[in-house]
Amino acid sequence: MRDKDQGASKESRQSGRFKPVTIADMNHRSNLSLRAEATRPFYVMELLARAAAREPVYGPSISMVVGEPDFPPPAPVIRAAQQVLELGDIHYTHALGMPELRQAIAADYLRRDGLSVEMNRIAITSGASGALLLVMAAILNPGDEVLIPDPSYPCNREFVSAMGGVVRTIAVDASTDFQPTVAAVEQAWGPRTRALLVASPGNPTGTLLGPQQAQLLAGAVRRLGGLMIIDEIYQRLVFDGSPRSLLTLGEDIISVNSFSKTFSMTGWRLGWLVAPAEIVAAIERLSQNLYISPASLSQRAALAAFDPESLEIAETYRQRFKAQGSYLLAELQRLGFGLPAAPHGAFYGYCDVSGLTDDSYQFCLDLCDRAGVLMTPGRDFGDHQPKRYVRVSYTKPLTVLQEGIDRINRFLNKG
Amino acid sequence: MRDKDQGASKESRQSGRFKPVTIADMNHRSNLSLRAEATRPFYVMELLARAAAREPVYGPSISMVVGEPDFPPPAPVIRAAQQVLELGDIHYTHALGMPELRQAIAADYLRRDGLSVEMNRIAITSGASGALLLVMAAILNPGDEVLIPDPSYPCNREFVSAMGGVVRTIAVDASTDFQPTVAAVEQAWGPRTRALLVASPGNPTGTLLGPQQAQLLAGAVRRLGGLMIIDEIYQRLVFDGSPRSLLTLGEDIISVNSFSKTFSMTGWRLGWLVAPAEIVAAIERLSQNLYISPASLSQRAALAAFDPESLEIAETYRQRFKAQGSYLLAELQRLGFGLPAAPHGAFYGYCDVSGLTDDSYQFCLDLCDRAGVLMTPGRDFGDHQPKRYVRVSYTKPLTVLQEGIDRINRFLNKG
Secondary structure (H helix, E strand, O other): OOOOOOOOOOOOEEOOOOOOOOHHHHOOOOOOOHHHHHOOOOHHHHHHHHHHHHHHHHOOOEEOOOOOOOOOOOHHHHHHHHHHHHHOOOOOOOOOOOHHHHHHHHHHHHHHHOOOOOHHHEEEEOHHHHHHHHHHHHHOOOOOEEEEEEOOOOHHHHHHHHOOOEEEEEEOOHHHOOOOOHHHHHHHOOOOEEEEEEEOOOOOOOOOOOHHHHHHHHHHHHHOOOEEEEEOOOHHHEOOOOOOOHHHHOOOOEEEEEOOOOOOOHHHOOEEEEOOHHHHHHHHHHHHHHOOOOOHHHHHHHHHHHOHHHHHHHHHHHHHHHHHHHHHHHHHHHOOOEOOOOOOEOOEEEEEOOOOOOOHHHHHHHHHHHHOEEOEEHHHOOOOOHHHEEEEEOOOOHHHHHHHHHHHHHHHHHO | OOOOOOOOOOOOEEOOOOOOOOHHHHOOOOOOOHHHHHOOOOHHHHHHHHHHHHHHHHOOOEEOOOOOOOOOOOHHHHHHHHHHHHHOOOOOOOOOOOHHHHHHHHHHHHHHHOOOOOHHHEEEEOHHHHHHHHHHHHHOOOOOEEEEEEOOOOHHHHHHHHOOOEEEEEEOOHHHOOOOOHHHHHHHOOOOEEEEEEEOOOOOOOOOOOHHHHHHHHHHHHHOOOEEEEEOOOHHHEOOOOOOOHHHHOOOOEEEEEOOOOOOOHHHOOEEEEOOHHHHHHHHHHHHHHOOOOOHHHHHHHHHHHOHHHHHHHHHHHHHHHHHHHHHHHHHHHOOOEOOOOOOEOOEEEEEOOOOOOOHHHHHHHHHHHHOEEOEEHHHHOOOOHHHEEEEEOOOOHHHHHHHHHHHHHHHHHO
């Protein structure tokens, strides 16, 4: 009874990975909630376990599954953190974060995007994860729907379902750079739909939502009476040009961002969001209750992320991702991997392996077991053509990626 | 229609502050969820705003509202953090936290409580806040109820309602040290009740759940087929004796804990929980999605919190809270404040001000505006006799508390 996918259209269906809770389900009894039971480990965890098991005999695997930069944070961030430690004042901050940091973010939007963002539209959060959870808490009633492209970042679905929302996926493919079309959004939109959640650049694809397409989507969502939420955590890691934040589309846009990827600050758990002031006011109350405040050492250190020296270092990181991606994706294509939509940013490529296998998950298992190379199977990102794709990540240095290519080459030519 | 309190018994009723969502409510439309609209700012925020407004003229207020220690973290924690910064490796960790830290926590339970806790029962979290959110996510289906004493820590209610749960409060008073009785729990328990959430020492009262009473409650909850969740974040700050963790009651107990209060590490946002392995396994999956991992710099630094030097420093903090509380509460009683249940730990006292006012909130406003002293009104902790009580916090040094007493004395004798 819990398999509601049957008969649903391909364009608009409920996610198989995160099933909505029905009244019938609620009569079920165990120590665990249905939400907890429905939340599976990521498939890549199985690969990591296998890699750990084979390591004593075969040595370390080459990881192309990593979702975080391999670099240290910029030196000014480290120095700022050291100064905070010397003072020892590491207490709770305002629930929306330190005013100085919100100001610094506003200044950066002005400098970089020519965009004036009032302080009362900015909330500092415990990573982009905290931002997404708070946004969903602020806007979703039980049963409200959020449209999410398939494939996309898997946790997005869990933020929705944790808050009682229902995920409706929009199948996307390379023909639209893995971004949804207005027609698909309009078709999937129902009376209980509250929001469209997209990412630019996207994960697992690294593809952008172009400004024209973004404007069309924002207009459609506005007409439908909903909210457009844009995950821009990779927005500073676009390879060519310097696209402006999609906050330029209007003051009704909700943008989620983070220090994690841009400044290699993943373990600091610090992000932010920009939203209409009314929603940020609600998020302040929710954050007081659910988080108290974001980590304060991270906040004080992050103030230094906007120093010219930090921005220069972050720029070298961006160049490195571009060069590493350039190398890896060209080599993989030489070996028979398809790349139907080349990434515009982030550090991912979504490769079509249908020329090499009819099951990308089995391919990933074999590649791990027999070659010691790790890729993330498409099924971690959704239900739309997952067997056709793998996500490769190129956060590791060129020498490591070269060794990976050598191993894949040997694996393919042996197999 | 949203006021469901009418006609509900005093012993067992739904919370006024966090109303459960009904189907009728769900037809309501605004940019905000009902959850967001129902979540009010804490009343103490109004006091903080007034204190800030009067400061330019009258100088800083004396704060007796603070919910965090005023001390720096132990020196070994700072040194450990500095070493981590020098290495610069501050990436994501395992979703349940660093194995070394989980091991250190297990070792500490063994040392201190004579309790063997397997690693697979321990999860590191983003503060006790993260622990409580994850526990509720793991065990609650929409409409499931959690019993919570009234008065208690207000955010507890929000963790329940965020996950679609319904809070049922159990009115408690000084006659039972503000802890629930078995009879009250049994009376409040219904077919959808999943858990009892208590705190020992409690907030706002600082009173303990004694081992006998705890055992009776755990037995009752077990018979009723539910879970007992115990907030033990103040457990290391008990003034006399060294009570063992209530995890000693059985392996089915869920205990939430934190580095925040014991080690003065609030801004580091680091806590943990101990729960049955099945629940921790679910929390691992939920945490991967909702948090990715707890802050890693905080985790590495917290490893040093169990050093003998850190434990000695934390012990001096405990002694300071005890001395400060001793002084403040005796002086307040001399001035007409009642203390029907003396705290056994933490850094709070829940004072009966019915001899001084018939509205504790107005009393707090006046005390702020006219004397520059801040106390938290009872209404921040629930709906049971809130006008009768204020919470005082004694985290500030004796000299500050003395100044506060002088001001209160002048205020009362002028009024």
